Amino acid sequence: MKELLKILHEIKPDVNFEGRTDLFSSGDLDSMNIIMLVSEINDEFDVDIKVPDIIPENFNSTENIMKLIKKLQDEEI
Amino acid sequence: MNINTKNIRNIIRAVIFMSLFVLIFIFLSKVFTVSGNSSEDGMESRISNAYRGEDRNSLDVIFIGNSDMYRGISPVDMYHVTGITSAVSGRPNNSLQEISNDIDDILKYQKPKLLVLETDCMFSGKNPHFRNSKTKHTSLFKKIKDSVDNGDSAIISAINYYFPLIKYHDRWKKLSLSAFIHHSRNFYKFHNKGMAYSDKIKPYISQQDYMCSSKTKTARISSDNKKIFKDIYDKCKNNNIQLILMTVPSANTWNISKSQATQKLADQYGLRYYDYNLTYPQDFDWKLHTKDGGNHLNYAGAVTVTNDFGRKLKEEINLPESDITKKQKDKWKKDYEAFHKKISDRK
């Protein structure tokens, strides 16, 4: 979680990410931010986030992002 | 409130709303309509109500009929050749009933000596041998497509016929408050005096004589039309108007049996009848004088009919020159010149 928050703060320093459930739908994370976020997450956590994973539910809160990362890490082939 | 009551309430509301809409539509149509002939009114008034724009009781002859008539006679040229004042009152696909109604309106404004009735409107049905390039066999698909493509204009024309709000909607810019309270206006004077001009030439060429085709059935005037014709005859008699029957050259609908049926009717009532399909007017040529391959005449064709009929008016019917004031004679002269100037400006 700490690493994720670090990445998020680097992309958008003036936004508060903790405790929110509307990061994607409010527009605080727009599609360009998502791209930056995804490529950093892919590097940092060694996962491969694909386009179908980019849906509001997965990115609306930091908890959900972590859930997505964990799911991809554990994913069965 | 249960579902059924709610539904009924809703349906009633919808019906009331639509009725309200229709009523307001009708009211506004009357407000927006151009009453009388203004130049804005377009072709409709120009050809059907020209007699209103002339001086009261100044016309000696009224030519009445459908599109064959309003494309077949030129009143200004008639006056120029004979000194007799006339006007045409016509409408596309005019029916005998509409003509009878029109006569009532004409009598409000004019006291003609002669009423010349074009006979095409008394019959229906086309000549079986008349070849028209438009009557090709069309597929069902094309028929549906055409009716959809033209559907709108057909529906709108139908609505406009009775309630022309859509037709005149743009007049909102010119409306005044007084338009909401009806009043009569001055009628506009038309140079053409009811005639529709065309300089197109589409020759009628056929191997067979359309008059003598052997396959034509005996033409019959419907009993309704016979009754209406009697009304027209009576109206003329009661108003001292001589009724004359005429058929302008028309290859697509006229044939010998219709001519014979008309002659029979004319004999029955003791009326003169001139069928220009039996004897063409002098100098008439189907190759030059029709605008659409035999259906209607063009202006040149109308001139031949006008000249010929003018001669008949003077020599056979012995109609004298119109008894009008000098001022009116000057007006007619000016109208003739203006009409011909318009024609030469087109060229």
Add this chain to the structure above:
Amino acid sequence: MNYTTIVFLFFLLATGVLYFSAPKKIQWGVLLAASMFFYILSCGVKTAFLLAAATVIYTGALIIQTIEDKFAIRKKELEKNQRKELRKKAERKKKIIAAASIILMILMIFSTKYFNFFGSIINQAMSASGIGHPIPVLKILMPLGISYYTLMGISYITDVYRKTITAERNPLMLLLFLCYFPHIIEGPFDRYAPLSNQFRQSHRPDYDRIKNGGIRLVWGLFKKFVIADRAGLIVNTVFSHEDMYSGSVFIIAILLYTLQIYTEFSGCMDMVCGTSQMFGITISENFKRPFFSRSINEFWRRWHITLGEWLKDYVFYPVSLSGHFKKINEKIRKHINSKYLLALIPSAYALFFVWFCNGLWHGASIKYIFYGLYYYILMMMGQAAKPLSDKCLAKLHVSRNSHGYHIFEVIRTCIIVCFGMMIFRSGSLSQACSVFTGIFANFNISQIFSGALMVKGIHIWDYFILAISFMLLLTISYLQEKGMNIRETLSKQIIPIRWTIYIILLFSIIIFGAYGGNFANTTFIYGEF
């Protein structure tokens, strides 16, 4: 058949009666029959293109689904590393099928909409190397809605490939998705799942829903006939007689064109959304009061929303997350130091394709590509300059959240959009340039006051109507922006007020509508894409 004809209203009535009387399970069949009737009547033999597209994506999706299903069964019997192998193979097969289907779809649209455009490019290249003009210029009429159903078809098969949805087994349902008559002429681009789910449900005739749909339909007609077509007459006259009008008149014409295209396109969307609503089918919104946007990024999230969403999901994300971009990214990273700029690279790269495609989708000409790239360049400049603009604003003590700055942003966005519309409306890139230079070189404001704006067929009262209806539009948009649901608010009023408003609206269209006589025959602008 067109949405703005009386015949269409009869068509709606007939379809509605059949629809609500049909057995629940085949209600959507009525919609399909009506849509095909609508389509065949408009297109005749060109319907073959639609059927070909439907066949391609139906077959392709089914094959992809079969591969996936087979894999899911087989993997249970295998070891982990064998599974990985099989997975790779399956993915490769699926990719080939998806790519082939998409290429076929694109070829179909290229062979109609873009044939002459690419033909002329090839000819120019060939003649430059002395080979002459091998490609003939063909007179090709586009099948109705090909720009719309092609993209929807691509979205469907991509979603199947991505396992977002499962392939549709019923080819007729897929056909309905492509040719559904409310969205065939001007969109919106819907996704397969939400629409097909709604089609499958049964819908009872609901008075309020039908009434609200009707109100929206009428509002759309108002926007189109009273505002768009009226403004259009003035715009068309000015743009087709360029040498007669000064720069100041052109500015008015450009503003009027922006109004025209907005009211026409959003009016059409109102018509189709209202129509679809009557059948109980909700289709996506394409507009969300775009002229209140504070930036062009925001503008394009509020204007032609579904096109933007489509480009985002099917061009932007795939390009920026693609393997081949990763390699390019690594190469570029070595040469740039600024962390801020580095973070922009993926977007900048992907957005180029997005805007190029946006431009190209609108039309087969250089002008439209330039239109797309116009926004691309402005957006990139804006993004790149953000740290600098932050500093400037801080120095001037202006907050980005202040009311004044907000208004400045809205006006700035409108101006940028209007210039974009100038490009969009011009007949060619060269006309756009000459109009643009003419604005500054030949401003001549006096021409406005000397009657130049009273083009043939337009009266001072027409401008009056434009002004009033614009104020009405602005008021309604503002209220909606503040969260008000107009139709709901209307339905809460007493009957005399409601009915007066409906009557005024209906008769405004009939009386003030810019149709017939002076006003040229109008078509839908976006229907020609």
